[in-house]
Amino acid sequence: MPKKINIAIVGFGNIGSFFxxxxxxxxxxxxxxxGKDIFIKYxxxxxxxxxxxxxxxxxxxxxxPLELTTKNDVDIIVELIGGxxxxxxxxxxxxxxNKKHVITANKSLMSKHGDMLALLxxxxxxxxxxxxxxxxxxxxxxxxxxxxxxxxxxxIYGILNGTTNFILSSMEETGKSFxxxxxYAKKLGFAESNPISDLNGSDAAxxxxxLSSLAFxxxxxxxxxLTEGIQHLNQEDIDHAKNLGYxxxxxxxxxxxNGKLMERVHPCLVxxxxxxxxxxxxxxxxxxxxxxxxxxxxxxxxAGPGATSSALISDLCSILRGNIKYPxxxxxxxxxxxxxxxxLKRYCSSYLRVEVKDQHGVLSSITKIFAKNKISIKNxxxxxxxxxxxxxxxxxxxKTLELHYNKLIKNLNKNKFLIKKPTFIRIEKV
Amino acid sequence: MPKKINIAIVGFGNIGSFFxxxxxxxxxxxxxxxGKDIFIKYxxxxxxxxxxxxxxxxxxxxxxPLELTTKNDVDIIVELIGGxxxxxxxxxxxxxxNKKHVITANKSLMSKHGDMLALLxxxxxxxxxxxxxxxxxxxxxxxxxxxxxxxxxxxIYGILNGTTNFILSSMEETGKSFxxxxxYAKKLGFAESNPISDLNGSDAAxxxxxLSSLAFxxxxxxxxxLTEGIQHLNQEDIDHAKNLGYxxxxxxxxxxxNGKLMERVHPCLVxxxxxxxxxxxxxxxxxxxxxxxxxxxxxxxxAGPGATSSALISDLCSILRGNIKYPxxxxxxxxxxxxxxxxLKRYCSSYLRVEVKDQHGVLSSITKIFAKNKISIKNxxxxxxxxxxxxxxxxxxxKTLELHYNKLIKNLNKNKFLIKKPTFIRIEKV
Numbered sequence: 001m002p003k004k005i006n007i008a009i010v011g012f013g014n015i016g017s018f019f020x021x022x023x024x025x026x027x028x029x030x031x032x033x034x035g036k037d038i039f040i041k042y043x044x045x046x047x048x049x050x051x052x053x054x055x056x057x058x059x060x061x062x063x064x065p066l067e068l069t070t071k072n073d074v075d076i077i078v079e080l081i082g083g084x085x086x087x088x089x090x091x092x093x094x095x096x097x098n099k100k101h102v103i104t105a106n107k108s109l110m111s112k113h114g115d116m117l118a119l120l121x122x123x124x125x126x127x128x129x130x131x132x133x134x135x136x137x138x139x140x141x142x143x144x145x146x147x148x149x150x151x152x153x154x155x156i157y158g159i160l161n162g163t164t165n166f167i168l169s170s171m172e173e174t175g176k177s178f179x180x181x182x183x184y185a186k187k188l189g190f191a192e193s194n195p196i197s198d199l200n201g202s203d204a205a206x207x208x209x210x211l212s213s214l215a216f217x218x219x220x221x222x223x224x225x226l227t228e229g230i231q232h233l234n235q236e237d238i239d240h241a242k243n244l245g246y247x248x249x250x251x252x253x254x255x256x257x258n259g260k261l262m263e264r265v266h267p268c269l270v271x272x273x274x275x276x277x278x279x280x281x282x283x284x285x286x287x288x289x290x291x292x293x294x295x296x297x298x299x300x301x302x303a304g305p306g307a308t309s310s311a312l313i314s315d316l317c318s319i320l321r322g323n324i325k326y327p328x329x330x331x332x333x334x335x336x337x338x339x340x341x342x343x344l345k346r347y348c349s350s351y352l353r354v355e356v357k358d359q360h361g362v363l364s365s366i367t368k369i370f371a372k373n374k375i376s377i378k379n380x381x382x383x384x385x386x387x388x389x390x391x392x393x394x395x396x397x398x399k400t401l402e403l404h405y406n407k408l409i410k411n412l413n414k415n416k417f418l419i420k421k422p423t424f425i426r427i428e429k430v
Numbered sequence: 431m432p433k434k435i436n437i438a439i440v441g442f443g444n445i446g447s448f449f450x451x452x453x454x455x456x457x458x459x460x461x462x463x464x465g466k467d468i469f470i471k472y473x474x475x476x477x478x479x480x481x482x483x484x485x486x487x488x489x490x491x492x493x494x495p496l497e498l499t500t501k502n503d504v505d506i507i508v509e510l511i512g513g514x515x516x517x518x519x520x521x522x523x524x525x526x527x528n529k530k531h532v533i534t535a536n537k538s539l540m541s542k543h544g545d546m547l548a549l550l551x552x553x554x555x556x557x558x559x560x561x562x563x564x565x566x567x568x569x570x571x572x573x574x575x576x577x578x579x580x581x582x583x584x585x586i587y588g589i590l591n592g593t594t595n596f597i598l599s600s601m602e603e604t605g606k607s608f609x610x611x612x613x614y615a616k617k618l619g620f621a622e623s624n625p626i627s628d629l630n631g632s633d634a635a636x637x638x639x640x641l642s643s644l645a646f647x648x649x650x651x652x653x654x655x656l657t658e659g660i661q662h663l664n665q666e667d668i669d670h671a672k673n674l675g676y677x678x679x680x681x682x683x684x685x686x687x688n689g690k691l692m693e694r695v696h697p698c699l700v701x702x703x704x705x706x707x708x709x710x711x712x713x714x715x716x717x718x719x720x721x722x723x724x725x726x727x728x729x730x731x732x733a734g735p736g737a738t739s740s741a742l743i744s745d746l747c748s749i750l751r752g753n754i755k756y757p758x759x760x761x762x763x764x765x766x767x768x769x770x771x772x773x774l775k776r777y778c779s780s781y782l783r784v785e786v787k788d789q790h791g792v793l794s795s796i797t798k799i800f801a802k803n804k805i806s807i808k809n810x811x812x813x814x815x816x817x818x819x820x821x822x823x824x825x826x827x828x829k830t831l832e833l834h835y836n837k838l839i840k841n842l843n844k845n846k847f848l849i850k851k852p853t854f855i856r857i858e859k860v
Contacts, residue, residue, distance in 0.1 A: 018722070022722055026580045032760045032761075032764050033579060033756075033759055033760055131577075136723075137723050137724050137725075137726060138726065139573060139576070139577025139578065139726075142572070142573075142576055143572075143573070143577070146569070146572055146744060146747070146748065147561075147569025147572050147573070147744050148569065148740065149460075149463060149743060149744050149747045150452065150459065150460065150739075150740060150743035150744065150747070151740055275708075275729075290740070292735070292736030292737070292739050292740050293566075293567050293730065293731070293736060293737055293740035294567050294730060294734075294736055294737055295567075295730060295731070296567055296568065296569075296728070296730040297728070297729035297730060298726070298729075299705075299726070299727035299729075300723065300724060300726040300727060301723070301725070304724075305722070306721070306722030306723060306724055307722070307723055309580075309722050310578065310580060310581055310722050313579060313580035314576060314579050314580065317576070317579045317580070318576065321755070323751055323752055323753045325751070326463075329463055330462045330463055331462075334462050
C-alpha cells in the first residue's frame with residue numbers, strides 16, 4: 001500500500017459532510033497511528049450546490065459515482081448513499097471488482113448482499129468494512145471479530161434501533177401517546193420523515209442479521225426472520241407493563257437453540273430493574289454471552305453523524321494499517337449455513353391484553369380458551385370501564401409454546417365478545 | 431511470519447492452565463480466522479508436578495523461562511507470572527530484545543515499565559500485547575486503540591477492580607461489615623489471601639494509568655497518582671449514602687482539565703440511579719467520553735480465568751494476523767508527556783462523616799469551622815447516640831476546592847470534641 005491514500009466519499013448528506021469534516025480534522029492523528037497520509041480526492045453527490053454544512057470543493061466533485069471505481073487515483077471508496085439496491089449496490093460491486101477497498105454504513109445492503117460482497121472482496125484481495133452499519137457509537141463488529149475472537153457465543157441481543165427506543169422510553173416517561181411522541185421524535189431529528197423501517201422492526205432485523213452472522217460464523221440469513229414492530233403498542237400496554245414490574249423494549253435477539261439458529265426482532269417485556277430496561281432515549285446497547293468471556297455489554301449512541309463518523313474512521317484506519325481481512329472474520333468457504341429454529345417450537349411467557357365487551361360470563365369464557373390451548377395463567381387483572389361498557393383483561397402467562405399462543409389468538413379472535421385483536425407481547429428473560 | 435507459530439506459556443497457575451486448555455480447544459477456529467497453526471511448544475513454571483487442573487506435559491516443561499527468549503523455536507511468549515519486577519520483568523525485556531512477540535496480563539509491570547517495553551518492542555519490530563492487563567472481559571484496550579481510534583477522548587473512568595466492587599456492593603446489599611464480606615470474598619475466590627493491592631486502590635491505579643496513556647496518547651504517568659482505597663469505609667457510610675440517594679463505588683478516573691491530566695482512584699458517592707452505581711458484584715465497567723462518538727460504555731467480567739483467557743487469545747490473534755502495531759497505538763516518539771493537574775485545585779462536592787462527643791455547642795463549632803474554610807453546607811444530618819454519649823454528623827457540601835477540604839480536615843482534627851478522624855468521600859458526577 002502506498003504512503004499516500006486517496007479516498008472518495010459517495011453520498012454527501014448530514015453523515016457524509018460531517019465525516020468529511022472529521023476526517024480533515026483528524027488527518028494528522030491518523031497519519032500518526034497508521035503511517036498513512038490520507039487525501040479526500042473525490043466527493044460524489046447528486047447535486048454540487050445543495051445546502052450543506054460544508055460546500056463541496058468543485059474540483060473534488062464527481063457526478064457519476066461509478067466513474068470512481070475505475071479511477072487509478074482512488075484507493076478507498078466510502079459509500080454513504082444507503083438503500084439495499086440501486087446505486088449503492090452497483091457502486092460497491094463495481095468498486096470491489098476493481099480492487100478498491102470499500103467502507104459502507106449501509107445495513108440494508110450488507111444484510112441483503114453482504115455474503116456476495118464479502119466473497120468479492122476476498123477474491124479481489126481488498127477490504128470491505130461496515131462497522132457503521134450497526135450501532136455506530138458501539139464498535140460491536142470489531143468487538144466480535146477481534147476482542148471476542150476465540151469465544152463461543154451463545155446469544156447476542158440488544159437494542160439496535162434508537163428511534164423506537166426513544167419512542168418507547170419517552171412514552172413511558174411522559175405518558176404521552178405513540179403519535180405525539182413520534183411527532184416529537186421527528187422534530188428532534190430522531191425519526192425520519194418516513195420512519196416505517198424503524199417502526200416495523202426491519203432496521204433492527206437487518207442489523208441483527210449482520211451481527212448474528214459474525215457471532216455464529218455463518219452466512220447471513222436469507223429468509224425473513226421474525227420481525228414485529230412497535231406500531232401496535234399503546235400507552236395502556238406501557239402502563240400495565242410498568243405496574244407488573246416490566247418495561248417494554250424492542251429487542252433484536254439471535255441465539256442458538258439445539259444447534260439451530262433463532263433470530264428475531266419484536267417488542268419484549270423485560271424486568272424493569274434489568275440492565276437493558278434502563279437503556280433509554282436513542283441509546284443502543286448490545287449484550288454478548290460467550291464462553292469463556294462471560295457476559296460483555298456495550299452501550300453507546302446508535303446513529304447520528306458523530307457516532308457514524310467515528311465508526312467510519314475506525315474502518316478506515318483498519319484498512320490503512322494494511323492487512324487484508326475477511327469481512328466476516330473467516331473466509332467465505334468456511335462460513336456455515338445454519339438451519340433456523342422454528343419459532344413455533346419456542347417456549348416463552350407472555351403478556352396479553354384482551355379488550356372485551358363488559359358482559360356476564362366473558363372472563364370465564366376467556367379462561368376456558370386459555371385452558372383449552374394449554375396455556376397456564378400466572379397473573380390476571382381485569383379493568384372494567386363501565387362507561388364504555390367494556391373491560392380490559394391483562395394476562396401474564398407461564399412459559400408456553402409459541403404454537404399455542406398462535407392458536408389461542410385465533411380462538412380468541414373468533415369470539416364475539418372481543419372488541420379488537422388481542423395485544424400479545426413476549427416476555428424476555430434478560 | 432511462518433504458517434506454524436510456536437508459543438511458550440510462562441506461569442501455569444489458574445490462569446495459565448485455563449488459557450492452555452482454551453487455546454488447545456480453539457486451535458482450529460484460530461487457524462480459520464488468522465491462517466496460522468499454533469502449537470504450544472513450551473510451558474514454564476516453577477514446579478513441574480504441582481497440583482493443577484491440567485498436568486504439564488513433561489516434554490514441554492522448561493524450568494528457567496529465560497531460556498525461552500533465545501530459543502529459535504519460540505515465536506510468542508505469554509507471560510503470566512505477575513509482579514512489576516523480578517522474573518516477569520527480566521523475561522519480557524529479554525524476549526523483546528530477542529525479537530519474540532510478547533503477550534502479558536501483567537498490569538503492574540505494564541504500568542511501571544510499559545513505556546520502555548513499548549519502545550523495545552518498536553525497535554525490535556515485534557508486538558507487545560496486554561489486553562488482559564485491564565478488565566479481561568472487557569476488550570477496552572482494543573476499543574480505544576481501534577474502535578475509537580479517531581476520537582478525542584475527554585474522560586475515561588469506571589470500575590476497574592472486581593474485588594472492591596464485590597465488597598462494596600455486598601456490604602450495601604447484605605448490611606454486613608467490611609471484615610465479614612472480605613472473608614466471604616476470599617472464600618469465593620474473589621479476593622486474594624493478601625488483598626491489599628486491591629483494597630488500597632493500587633490495582634485500579636495501575637489499570638487507569640495504562641488506559642489513560644492510551645486514551646490521551648501520552649506516556650504512562652511516572653508519579654504516584656491520587657490513590658485511596660476502601661479500607662476505611664464502614665457500613666455506616668454505605669447506609670448514609672443510600673439514604674441520601676447515593677451509592678459508594680471505587681472509581682478510577684482520568685480526564686483532562688485545562689490541558690492538564692488528572693488521574694485518580696478513590697471511593698466516590700455516585701447517584702444511586704446512575705449506570706455506574708448499578709454495576710454490582712465483581713463486574714467491571716468503563717465509560718469513555720469522546721468526540722465525535724459521544725459516550726461509549728463497556729461492561730463485563732474483570733478477571734478470572736475465562737475473561738483473562740479470552741483477552742489473551744484476542745491478543746494472540748492480533749499478532750497472528752501479522753502486522754506489527756505500536757503497543758500504545760502511536761510510536762514512542764509521538765507519545766506526549768502531559769503535565770498533571772494539581773488535585774488541590776479541583777472542585778467537588780463531598781460527603782463528610784464526623785464523629786463527635788455529644789456535648790453542648792459541638793454542632794455550632796463544627797459549622798463555624800466549615801464556614802472558616804469557605805465550605806458551604808448543602809445538607810447536614812445529626813444522629814445522636816445518647817448511650818455512647820456521642821453523635822455522628824453527616825454533611826454533604828456544595829462544590830469546594832480540594833485545598834479547602836484539606837484545611838478543613840486539619841482544623842477538625844485539632845478539636846477535642848472529635849472522637850476520630852473524619853471520613854471524607856468525594857461526590858462524583860457520573
